Amino acid sequence: MTFDFTKIRKTSSSFELQTWDPEGVIFYGDTDPQEDWFMLGLRDGRPEIQMHNRLAQLTVGAGPRLDDGRWHQLVPALDGCLRRDSWLDQQAQASVSTLSSSLRSCSVESQPGTFFPPGARAEFSLRDLPQPHAEPWAFSLDLGLQLAAGSGRLLALGSPENPPWLSLQLQDQKVILSSASGPPLHLPLVLGPHLQLKLTTSGVILSQGPEKEILALPLLGPGSLLNLWGQPQGRLFLGALPGEAALASFCLDGLWAQGQKLDMDQALSRSQNIWTHSCPRSLGNDTNTTH
Template sequence: MTFDFTKIRKTSSSFELRTWDPEGVIFYGDTNPQEDWFVLGLRDGRPEIQMHNHLAQLTVGAGPRLDDGKWHQLVPTLDGCLRRENWLDQQAQTSVSALTSSLRSCAAESQPGTFFPPGTRAEFSLQDIPQPHAEPWAFSLDLGLQLAAGSGHLLALGTPENPPWLSLQLQDQKVVLSSASGPQLDLPLVLGPPLQLKLGESGAVLSQRPKKEILALPLLDPASLLNLWVQPQGRLFLGALPGEASSASFCLDGLWAQGQKLDMDRALSRSQNIWTHSCPQSLGNDTDGTH
């Protein structure tokens, strides 16, 4: 492709990329091959930018591996806060995008973690997260709750079209484990120590240290749970389920599947106003800036 710079009226570009190749050039452009050029490519499966002109010479690589044969858009979102903004010429601004106008305010103080405001959700494909042990069949989830308020789902296992097969909910300062077969178990809400959910052929076990309280929930149909991992629609849901009027808001200092921490940026889908890498110090109304 060749572009006439005198006719360009737009300074941004976007595209989707799919490749199994871990190394190569995606885009190269120059005004003078010896003095002014730009390269976007992959090195070891990760994006890399090289730029050379009379002002700067740099090479930068970052981000997750993209050489997995799936479609990727090279525009990663950033979880951060802005304040004291002064954008170009305010009088020349003609419109504000719908996304910008819906952004939530920042907390006055923040800490590392993941914040789910009320009604937000994220989905992971069960085929994209660490798989259960085979013999004997076992799967574990560890959920680190820093802050929690309201009532609603924290996580669930199931498919988008059907009620969850197994779920963990926040209700009246309790954590409630329930299954599609009917029974449920309550555990007093304690912030800080990770909640551990262990699944096996004999049932589901919910525990939390240092009290080491253990609640066992028998599973009437364990075969249905195993099937979730072999069908493409199997999901791990975080936060509100589709169609749920949830008032639950919570902060996680981590979510681990089979001992491996999940990256919220790698979710199959998620609400745009989830804070992927930060949490407010409290769930009050103190704000400072734009998120």
């Protein structure tokens, strides 16, 4: 590809990458191959940038491995706000002002966390999560709910093409744990203490502080929940399921699998309107759009 710099009107680029190759050049560009060039590539599966010009010579490598055969976007969104900004010239100022009108109001007071507005969803592959203990088999999920409103799904375990095997929903200030078979369990919602789901071969334990409920499930045998970990399509869903209309909005101060905190930026896919590293201090009408 060849670009005429005098005709460029956009200063950003994006693309998705799929590769099994741990090392190589993704793209290279220069205005002078001896003095002014830029390279983006992979080294040991991780992104590396090399830049060389009269003002700087640097090599930087960072980020997760990308050589897993999946599609990855190389422009991760930053969850943040700007103020007191001055951009280039008046034409650029007008363009920025027009764009920001479609984003959420940065006047909303925020705190650390992860915010799911109504209908937002994220999806993790079970193979990318810390794996269950083998003997005895056990897997745990912890949610730190800071704020919650409305009714809808908080999380589910299953696969994209089938109804979820296990689901945790918010309804009427209660948390409801349900499975593909058997009656659901209800637990009054208390903000603050972590909600914990512990899966064992004998069933599922839902607890929050001293409150505990046990859901008996056939976790062993063909088609069981335990076998999800052996399927390439096994998923942890957060928020609404694909194609599902949900009215719940909630903030998490963290999500832990097997005691390890999950990074929302590492999700297999997620809605763009999720605030990955911040939460509003209260759930109002101005917290439902992109951050």
